[in-house]
Amino acid sequence: xxxxxxxxxxWGLPLTVSQLIVMLAVATAILIFTAVSVMFMVWWERKxxxxxxxxxxxxxxxxxxxxxxxxxxxxxxxxxxxxxxxxADRLVFALAPMxxxxxxxxxxxxxxxxxxxxxxxxxxxxxxYISISSLTVVGIIMAGWSSNNxxxxxxxIRSAAxxxxxxxxxxxxxxxxxxxxGSMSMTRIVEAQEGMWFVVPQLLGFLIYLxxxxxxxxxxxxxxxxxxxxxxxxFHVEYSGMRFAIFFLAEYANMFVVSAIATTLxxxxxxxxxxxxxxxxxxxxxxxxxxxxxxxxTLARLRVDQLMNLGWKxxxxxxxxNMGVTGLILVLKDS
Amino acid sequence: MTVTEGVFFVMAACTVGASxxxxxxxxxxxxxxxxxFAFFGVAGLFVLLDAEFLAAAQVLLYVGGITILLLFAIMLxxxxxxxxxxxxxxxxxxxxxxxxxxxxxxxxxxxxxFPDAVAPLTAPDNTASLGKLLLTTYVLPFEVVSLLLxxxxxxxxxxxxxxxxxx
Numbered sequence: 001x002x003x004x005x006x007x008x009x010x011w012g013l014p015l016t017v018s019q020l021i022v023m024l025a026v027a028t029a030i031l032i033f034t035a036v037s038v039m040f041m042v043w044w045e046r047k048x049x050x051x052x053x054x055x056x057x058x059x060x061x062x063x064x065x066x067x068x069x070x071x072x073x074x075x076x077x078x079x080x081x082x083x084x085x086x087x088a089d090r091l092v093f094a095l096a097p098m099x100x101x102x103x104x105x106x107x108x109x110x111x112x113x114x115x116x117x118x119x120x121x122x123x124x125x126x127x128x129y130i131s132i133s134s135l136t137v138v139g140i141i142m143a144g145w146s147s148n149n150x151x152x153x154x155x156x157i158r159s160a161a162x163x164x165x166x167x168x169x170x171x172x173x174x175x176x177x178x179x180x181x182g183s184m185s186m187t188r189i190v191e192a193q194e195g196m197w198f199v200v201p202q203l204l205g206f207l208i209y210l211x212x213x214x215x216x217x218x219x220x221x222x223x224x225x226x227x228x229x230x231x232x233x234x235f236h237v238e239y240s241g242m243r244f245a246i247f248f249l250a251e252y253a254n255m256f257v258v259s260a261i262a263t264t265l266x267x268x269x270x271x272x273x274x275x276x277x278x279x280x281x282x283x284x285x286x287x288x289x290x291x292x293x294x295x296x297x298t299l300a301r302l303r304v305d306q307l308m309n310l311g312w313k314x315x316x317x318x319x320x321x322n323m324g325v326t327g328l329i330l331v332l333k334d335s
Numbered sequence: 336m337t338v339t340e341g342v343f344f345v346m347a348a349c350t351v352g353a354s355x356x357x358x359x360x361x362x363x364x365x366x367x368x369x370x371x372f373a374f375f376g377v378a379g380l381f382v383l384l385d386a387e388f389l390a391a392a393q394v395l396l397y398v399g400g401i402t403i404l405l406l407f408a409i410m411l412x413x414x415x416x417x418x419x420x421x422x423x424x425x426x427x428x429x430x431x432x433x434x435x436x437x438x439x440x441x442x443x444x445x446x447x448x449f450p451d452a453v454a455p456l457t458a459p460d461n462t463a464s465l466g467k468l469l470l471t472t473y474v475l476p477f478e479v480v481s482l483l484l485x486x487x488x489x490x491x492x493x494x495x496x497x498x499x500x501x502x
Contacts, residue, residue: 019338092368123462124387131391134399138371141406145364153410160403167399184462 038252039070052297080241092146097246099139104253114278125186147238155234159225165311170212172319176205176326190269197268206266213258221299259288350376388462
């Protein structure tokens, strides 16, 4: 990074401009990575779901197993007419997809793809993700309310209720790892897992995190906010074309972020034999994404009351227990 | 102008503009959404002051918690979310005097400056030192605040339960 600044200052650019150039370059790289990764994930999910249901899924576009299907779909969505319903609140309606996507993209700042391959190693690392992801809920409420549609408001309220309830066990499950490392910086958390991944001592925390993370992503079995059979599609009923594509992009980007953070906190991040660090990181992340897809196409949807019971009466006490036991072990080790 | 200064002015403009929208918008949902951006701008200012933990807490609690509760409350009472809100009432004159007094006082204080009042930043990781201070020097206020929150929570549960038994 310092080399880049040196080169740019040799060209006679002031530091401000070169800083802006570096910021723009990093942001563009993350944006391109997100778009490509999401397109791959959509195709992959369609393939996995198809094979779970003994079908083939997309087979035609692009030749080999329909690999270009997502690109074709993305282009189609981009070229569609931009429709804003007559009764909608135009400004909020237009703003909502941007808020949701900005929130999921901002979380990429703290993902350590490899040693030194991190956009910003903040000392509040994990907390940054937790706080920035709460912005998604605001965007979802904005989308649901501004559409002026019963179904979208219901979907938005369900989504917000679910996100707020599952945020609590999610945060508490992560605390065990933070206590063990003594830092919230993502790089330091990965460095502390040299030798043993935290999934072994923090197995309970990992399972709670995974459950809560799936709920945060609104995926089956926690997809009542988007339950097609009762709500048509949830908060984005009225969205189409490009705006819908942005919601879709944000949803899958969110899934990637959640899995990448699980990899960082519990699966040892970039640690692994033989292969380079970034490859290990991506492999582990896509493995967790695969598990999430597998669960989606295997399990049935939970009812609202089951969902709330699971979150508040089961996950929350377990997360507190995990936190207490971790603290006790740390204190006993110290003395 | 450095990047930091540029970011400061963007964040300050965002905070002030959004705050104005909070009090001046005619639709209550717009007010609540503007509040999100105002809180976000304040969080940005905290980051510029090297108080990352405070910024994250600000976004987590105010954006993720309080505004969402506000939006819930507004959306569940459809009569006021319909729009056409009256912004001013008969106290507008007195409020104006108070606002100008406060603005004048703050401007005076800020222009004179507090050269001695600002403690130099010594600890490299202020999140860790904040945690340490909260659990050693300031443990009593910390516990008192948590007791207050617990009392509020118990109160809310009692109120909610009593309503249910009436039905």
